[in-house]
Amino acid sequence: MTTRACRSPLSFAELADYWTDDLDADGSRRVEDHLFACASCAERTARAAELVRALRDVVPAVLSGERLRALADRGVRVRETEVPPDTQVTVAFAPGVDLLIHRLKGDLSHAFWVDCDVLDGRGTPLLSLEHVPVDRAAGEVLIACQRHYLAEYPPDIRFRLSVVDTNGAIATREYRVFHEAERG
Amino acid sequence: MTRRGSPPDWSDGELVREIGTRGTDAAGAERELCTRYAARIRLYGRRHLRADDAADDLVQQVLLSVLEAARAGRIEDPDRLGAFVAGACRFAAWDVRRGEHRRQRLAQAEAVLAVAAAEPGIHPIDRRRLERCLGHLALRESTVVRMTFQEDRPADEIARLLGITPGNVRVIRHRALAHLQACVENPKEDA
Numbered sequence: 024m025t026t027r028a029c030r031s032p033l034s035f036a037e038l039a040d041y042w043t044d045d046l047d048a049d050g051s052r053r054v055e056d057h058l059f060a061c062a063s064c065a066e067r068t069a070r071a072a073e074l075v076r077a078l079r080d081v082v083p084a085v086l087s088g089e090r091l092r093a094l095a096d097r098g099v100r101v102r103e104t105e106v107p108p109d110t111q112v113t114v115a116f117a118p119g120v121d122l123l124i125h126r127l128k129g130d131l132s133h134a135f136w137v138d139c140d141v142l143d144g145r146g147t148p149l150l151s152l153e154h155v156p157v158d159r160a161a162g163e164v165l166i167a168c169q170r171h172y173l174a175e176y177p178p179d180i181r182f183r184l185s186v187v188d189t190n191g192a193i194a195t196r197e198y199r200v201f202h203e204a205e206r207g
Numbered sequence: 208m209t210r211r212g213s214p215p216d217w218s219d220g221e222l223v224r225e226i227g228t229r230g231t232d233a234a235g236a237e238r239e240l241c242t243r244y245a246a247r248i249r250l251y252g253r254r255h256l257r258a259d260d261a262a263d264d265l266v267q268q269v270l271l272s273v274l275e276a277a278r279a280g281r282i283e284d285p286d287r288l289g290a291f292v293a294g295a296c297r298f299a300a301w302d303v304r305r306g307e308h309r310r311q312r313l314a315q316a317e318a319v320l321a322v323a324a325a326e327p328g329i330h331p332i333d334r335r336r337l338e339r340c341l342g343h344l345a346l347r348e349s350t351v352v353r354m355t356f357q358e359d360r361p362a363d364e365i366a367r368l369l370g371i372t373p374g375n376v377r378v379i380r381h382r383a384l385a386h387l388q389a390c391v392e393n394p395k396e397d398a
Contacts, residue, residue, distance in 0.1 A: 035388075036381045042254070043355060045362060045377055058247060059296075060289035065247045072250050074388055077332040078356035081341065087358065136368070150342065153350050154368055156358060171335065 029063040038068050042075045082122065085139055086167050087156035091124060106182075108196040115205035116170055123168040125182070127198045131159050133188045139164065144179030144199075168202065178202045214239035223285035226277040240277070241270050244292050251296045256303060268299045332391050340390035348383035351376055 033054060040046045041054045058065045082094065095101055103124040104114050114123055131137065137157045141150040157164055164184060182198045214222060214235040222243075225236040248269045252262025272295050276282050282291050341349060350369065354360045362373040362380075369376070 035385055036377075039381050039384045040377065043362075043380065055251065055293055055296075056290065058250075059244075059293035060287070062243070065250070069246060069250055070388065070392075071384070072253065073332055074337075074384065074391065075356065076253075077334060077337050077391075078352065078387075080334065081338060081357060083353050083357040090357070151346055152353075153346060154354070 029061050032061075032067070033057055033064050035071075038064075038071045041068070042071055082167050082169060084141070084150065084167060085152055085155040086165050088158055088161075088165065090156075091165060091167075094122065104200075106198045106200060108198060111199035111201060113201040113203060114168075115203050116173060117205045121170065123202070125166040125168065125198070125200055127164045127166060127182055127184060127196075129162055129184070129186070129196050131157050131162050131164070131186060134159060134186045135189045136187050137164060138185040138187070139166075140183040140185070142181040142183060143177045144181065146181070149176065149180075166200075168200075173202060173204055176202075215242075218286065219243070219288035220286035223277045223282050223288055226274070227280045227282075227285075229278075237274055237277075240273070240288075244273070244289075245270065248292065248296055251293075252300065255300045261303060265296070265299055265303060268303075269295045272299065337387070337391055340387050343390060344383055344386060348379055348386070351379045352383045352387070355380060 037046070037050075037054055041051060046054065054068075058068055083090075086094075091101070100119055100121045101124055102114070102117065102120045102122075103126060104112055105126045105128055106112050108127075108129050112125075114125070116123060134157055136154050139152045139155045140148060141152075142148050155164060166182060179199070179201050182200070184196045184198070186194045186196065188194070211217075214225070214232055217225070217236070217239070219240075222236040222240045224230075226233050226240070230236070245266050248266045249262050252265035253259065256262055256265060269292065273282075273288075273292055276291070276295075277285075282288065284290075341352065344352065347369075351365060354365045354368070355362075360368075362376040365376045366373045371379075
């Protein structure tokens, strides 16, 4: 059957809110009633749903300990390395490893929030992340490095943490990780 | 009203009436009804039951109950089949959540089994492309997306962390999702 165009299509905002649980019960019901009566909007919501599903699957560059445990529970093979501030470590991506975790260590007990900049070895910015997950008790930020990053990023990477305390003072720490592929 | 073509060309009402009157194309009409609604029921299941296998079960349950109602002439307004299916979904999801759903009677419904086993016709998103598209977002958009989908934070909490209102969070997220959808569906935007 050819899908007929909808005369009063649901807005993208409504579809997004539906899939992120930001509609109240009446709003959700109204969206659903429309979707079951309208093949065109149902097709659009399927695409939005697939996007949301894919986003939930993305492994973020900085992750929480809880997310790391969930990945390990799903069978993701992880190699972890502690990286003290102002040092350089070399980490090899062994053939059986899916994910490298760099534990960037430091006193974060007074951190209100932490931003993380990723730079190449010469200091060129590659990526900026604000308000990253922090384990204040353990004093660490967890960086997740996936295998395909080896092809997409240079091997020499610097991580700069900007730790903002409750008074607004900023302390900056830098970490350097040299990545290499280990042959099996 | 003159009916044209084969079941895929028919309206919802025509499908229901053909099934109810045991017409010569009743089997085809049942298949078409299942094909037309399976993906929508599956999405409803994913949204409310939060698990793919539970959503697949829901597809079978709902389609079977809708077919039984159509065969018995219990769908009051055949032209509003969508509303009937939505109601059946709500009841079945409630039943699944109570843990009392039953899978019996499925063998009676060949069309249900064939369609329910099929995946919906939505192409999965290329995860690498999505990662690259995420890299093109503005910093605040990417933060809201990360906090929402990868850290499972509600809008209120994100708003508090970022010092903005929950309404701002939703607006930023709408914009980010629209950019991401355009980017993943159009390789030119992923340059």
